[in-house]
Amino acid sequence: MTTEPLRYEKLAAELEGMISGGSLRCGDRLPSVRRLAVERRLSVSTVVQALHQLEGRGLVEARPQSGYFVRRIEPARAQPVLRPPPVEPVPVDVSQRLVRVLQSGAKPGMAPFAAALPAPALLPLAALHRLYAGIARRQPKLLEGGSHINMDEPALVRQLVRRSLAWGGPLAAEEFVITNSCTEALGLCLRAVTKPGDTVAVESPAYYLMLQLLETLGLKALEIPTDPQTGISVEALDLATRDGAVAACLLVPNASNPLGSVMPDEKKRLLATLTASRGVAVIEDDIYGDLHFGSQRPWPIKAFDTAGNVMLCSSFSKSLTPSLRIGFVAAGRHRSAIALQKTITSGATNPLTQHVLAEYLASGAYERHLRSLRRSYESQVESMRQAVGRYFPAATRIARPQGGFVLWVELPEAFDAARLHERAVAENLSFVPGELFSASGMYRNCLRLNCGNPHTPEIDDAVRRLGALIENP
Missing domain, CATH: 3.90.1150.10 (Aspartate Aminotransferase, domain 1)
Structure with missing residues (x-):
């Protein structure tokens, strides 16, 4: 371990101690980043890392042009204490x-x-209605035919590549497959890398829709202990994958559903390296990555994947509207197998909607x-x-x-x-x-x-x- 993480963790622990001990109270402004850097003889980046860690724990909040402030704390309301799940995979029902x-x-x-x-009321429905009307008028041929071969509209893929800069990218355009939803993306990935009877590692608790997918595909679930703040235990996953019995991992590392946890970058890096070395495919649902509460978007596990082993799935159903039915997967080395599954199950995703989403993203309105x-x-x-x-x-x-x-x-x-x-x-x-x-x-x-x-x-x-x-x- 390098000295830098130790320094920011030490600073974060000291500030957390001041908050829990009452030296820093709800609403108090923390010393500025530069002041902390000078007084503690640390780099600015180290101080920022420490503050981001406290922000992720819900202890402080950043206010534009004002600095960091102590958030309201409820000592009597502790975090959930999650018991260890069973160590054997089980059928899903x-x-x-x-x-x-x-x-x-x-x-x-x-x-x-x-x-x-x-x-x-939170969604930009009027803007999307206008785009549908305008694109249908300007490009009437979009609805004239369909394809099971040319499924991905280049305009939307181009916008996803640009957005992937915020995911630790950029990702290659050739990796993307546009799907009818994040759910379809997850299902296509599972079909591409597993067969009935295989075991898939999941967080515990796990998003119920993922369990439904495992059930319908005849797969077993192996529940891995998960921390309410830092996500799945990489140590437990290490033990679970040593005998080669796990075919894939199905995870929500950013703002997980249902816990809302975010895996730290170092854990994501370790998980990407571990699974690649053991041939365990990683299917990552990043649907909540854009909906983080911190000052910086958390990177997905995909950002730390150097082997093309991670399949990054997401959609815009939680941020724009569920009715769009637009998702995607950045599939790495599994792209051909996933595209084949898409071809034989549902074919191309609605091209008109792909163009609506592409124009909305290109306009800057999404950010x-x-x-x-x-x-x-x-x-x-x-x-x-x-x-x-x-x-x-x-x-x-x-x-x-x-x-x-x-x-x-x-x-x-x-x-x-x-x-x-x-x-x-x-x-x-x-x-x-x-x-x-x-x-x-x-x-x-x-x-x-x-x-x-x-x-x-x-x-x-x-x-x-x-x-x-x-x-x-």
């Missing part, structure tokens, strides 16, 4: 239960806490929209955290997401979130029980809340009513 939960959450009048969907959207999501997540802290039992543990717009909540161990869900639905309240994020049925006392809507008095009252159900089982 979550789909039917999950469908029932999501269907109940979509009923009219239901509090919108189940599916992870953004509020339409302006993202800045506002990230602030909204961060505020909504924090408001939900505060509401859960007010209305749920005192022993409740609450995650501190570093991006995205979902919130993981751990109730006292005696609670059964699936039974609570049945009672909640009768009161027009819904959420996703924690057991649906585990192939082995763990996290029965946990639940995930969608924070994609502004925290109105109606939303706050729904959290209050849910808390009352928990307090009165």
